[in-house]
Amino acid sequence: MDIKILLESILFLPFIASSLILILGKYFKRKICEIFSVITGLLTFSLTTYLVTFQKSIKHYIVIREFSNFFFQLPFANLEFFIDWLTLVMLFIVSLIGLIIIIYSIGYMHESKDYVRYYALILLFIFGMIGLVISGNFFLLYMFWEIVGFCSFSLIGFWYMRPKASRAGIKAFITTRIGDTLMLAGIILLYLNTGTLSLVELSQRITGIPTSSLNMILLLLFAGSVGKSAQFPLHVWLPDAMEGPTTVSALIHAATMVKAGVYLVARLEILLFIYAGLQPSLISMFSNTVLFIGIFTSFLAASIALTQYDVKGVLAYSTISQLGYMFTTLGLVAFITPSLAIDSCVTHLANHAIFKALLFLAAGCVIHSIEPILGLEVSRDIRYMGGFAKKMPSVTISFLFGALALAGFPPFNGFWSKDLIMENIIKTFEKVPILSIIFILTSLLSVIYILRVTYIIFFSKPEKSFKIKNPPKVMTLPLIFLSLLTIISPFIFQTLFNEITFIEIPSYYSLTVSTSILCIALLIVYLLYVKRPWQNIFSNRFLSSLWNILFNAFFIDYFYEHYALPALKWSFTEVAYSLDLLINRLIENISTLGFWLSKTLRKTHSGRIFTYISMYILGLLILLISSVIWRWIP
């Protein structure tokens, strides 16, 4: 199949399906909508796999600008596809996770009456995400970026009748808008400096931008990533986004959309260092910012995740933390080979998508089973859970697989990618020891929080016993498939994308550090939650205060809501009021002056013919004199 037609099909299939469901969905039964969505997901995934399998031989990249159908020539921008290994990895992940989520949704959303809107939005999201990763220019990328943002907003507030969900949707929309606006400014600056937004043309022209301007542009673009990938200080929307259906949390807010920010930075780095051949030292301001934001966010989120009781909240903070890892790796370009940094980031991105989707879907099974008994709010609280290992063995194994992958236990996929990151971080130990220390500490926290949640939900003794219903097969089968993938996915990825190192024999140092972390974390969890000899540790005043700070997410959200936003609102109101006053006064005075002038001029228009003729002669004289005099004025 021609690559143009293949890409067009992959991109527009979900869009057409989404439109059809939206328009015709209400005339058909739920089953038909579900089957139609699954078929679309399956077709998209099959075509993507076909593309990935047959385009393995891509040396650098492929650019497609001419399309089979003139309808695809958008009036506002040239449709342009850019395909390289990063695109293929992202495309594969998006279509795979998308398909799994659609299948899982059949069981999870079977009681929702608004299934038409749900499937239409999910498919529209897949369209947006595919478009984002295959876009060949920044304008198109931004368009798809916004489509993805819109879907995220709509799906977070899917149950819009609930004020919390609706508020969370708005919060996500506004918070990401800050980053998006800065990103747009970056795109505009990029265009002003290079005269193009096409990735191919940029690879030739980007080196011509002065270093200071380039750093500024990259930082503005990175601001978009910070918003989309929920990094500090714009991370506050992601925990609240868990108000949406769990499937949405899994697909959008864990596995795919939040990766768009990482994708953007990775894409920029590939463009700069690999295609344009730029020296990493020239953009050290940008790479150091990425590194700082990444490591700080990962530590911050991991520490907060330790104290949360909302299972989806823990997973949300875990996502923020893991995304922080990816940014940290991308920020290492100033210390290690750029290709190595990008490779390890993409490896972790792919692995994280799988184990995080698995964790969310498994948690979704648990929530789904107790929601009818405890209600929507309490059903996510781990304090009301326990002993699920006996009730839901398949879900328990799945969650455990996901947790072990996240913790970096061998032979799960998280082990390979975390080890790669660890190796790269250790390489910087001599230059920036604090970086390695924070990363090791964060890794330790990650293992602790995920094991804590796993133990409490599945293995601890429940306070109350419920009689619950086991999830249907349509929900458990995707879990089993994903569990399998947590083990075999690195091998599959390695076969499909042989340009990237998905599996590498760990070095002695990194293996030692990783193993030590796992052992210490296991011990802590055992002492804190299993045997509980340390259970009174938090009655200590200092630790209790620390716990409180962590539980309230360092009061960042509180600070935003109670201080930053009111201050911003007050200053904007004052500025707007002052400007308003100034403009009003100015306009009033100008209009008064205008009317006064107008009335004065009216008086000169006396209606007497003599005046008119005098004016004509005066006018002629003025023109005669000026026409003659003007000739001598240089």
Add this chain to the structure above:
Amino acid sequence: MNEWIVLLEIILPAFYGLPLLIKEIKEKNKEIMILYVGILFISLAILNIFAFSGENKILQNDILFEISPSLRATLWILLIFGFLFIYEIIASNGSHTKVISALTLLSGSLMLIYTSIPFTNSLLIKKSLIHSILPLIGLETMTISSIGLYFYEKETSIEALIKYILTILISSSFIVMGIFLFFTETNVEYILPVATAFLITGISMEIGLVPFHMWLPDVTVGAPSYSVAYSILVGDTSLILFLAIFSVNLYKIIHASFIAIMVLLALFSMSIGEISALSQKIPRRMLGYSIISDAGYIIVGVIAESILQMTDPWMISFFVVTSNIAISSLYIIFGSLEQNNKPINSNQLSGLFVRQPMTAILLSIFFLSMAGIPPFAGFYAKLFILSYLMETFEYWLGYIAAFFFLVCVSYSLLIIFKVASEGEGANIKNKEIFLPLYFACIFLIVLGLWPDLFYILGGL
């Protein structure tokens, strides 16, 4: 181009009006009159098509009639709207004399359009007397027919008419003087600026540029509204295009003096026109001042086109056509709202939106187009002026023009608010007058959404 057909096209309207003097035809009803005029305009359209196809036949060795694509586009619009506005004269119970005058004005106007390019070439390069006289004939034909159009048995109308006649007499003498000076062979360096000043002063008086504008608001208030509407559309448009074509070529020869004269005229007209319009209570007078300021903007456009050496005045044609259609249509509305032949004041427009929503909507659209608000054609007209001006790097003139555009927006909005406010006032009783208004409205919207239509009309 077949000059014989063009000659026929020019003289036909003037002679076609003569049978209307016959008593039997004069007493026929409106429908017959409209049909009679309609046949003329269809004939003119056919002649216009044939004039530009077939063999190139000229009347004498040097071409007497010449036309550019932008002038051709304007010509088509003048023919279509010329018919609609004569229809309006007939529908408003205008006498047969008015119709004859209107047709004669059309003849003069066609003469001026067709001879503007040869006149410019002859005056500045070849010094041919015949080419210089032809537009003068056109001008005088227009003047005489305008007297017929503006005449009305009312004290203020007669007073305005006398002012007009006096102004036109002086203007004609200046134009003749200017042309005469252009033919002088001695001291060319010193005589040319003087000749230019005389010629441009003469034409400026006819158009109503400040400080030669004082007759214009008086005439627009005193004369019948349908006559003013027709005269603005046909007469004013051709005069402005004549000035534009002449000026662009003049710039090549004496650019320093030319710029001095044009900048002064533009600044005076824009500022005094818009500021005077701001406090007017009588909308017809307000529009009179608006015509003056529009002439100022056109001079700004002329400066831009001259500096950019654009021989075909597309931008000016577009501006003058869109602006004059909107203003003429507004004159028809205000004239139809009048009672006992007294011009209405802006307070009488209150509540029009409730009483006659269609009239109010049409009025608003014409005002919005005149103010240059999208999506109406006036927006592009003003945008073109500013964008071309920016290309010449004469930013200061662009800022001044933009400022006065805002003044125009403010008084246009004041009228629209007045129309939308509550109150008692005048109504339109004669529903027949709406036909040209609908056409004008549709035209302004279509041209606003699809400005390329103007190029298509020009045969491009």
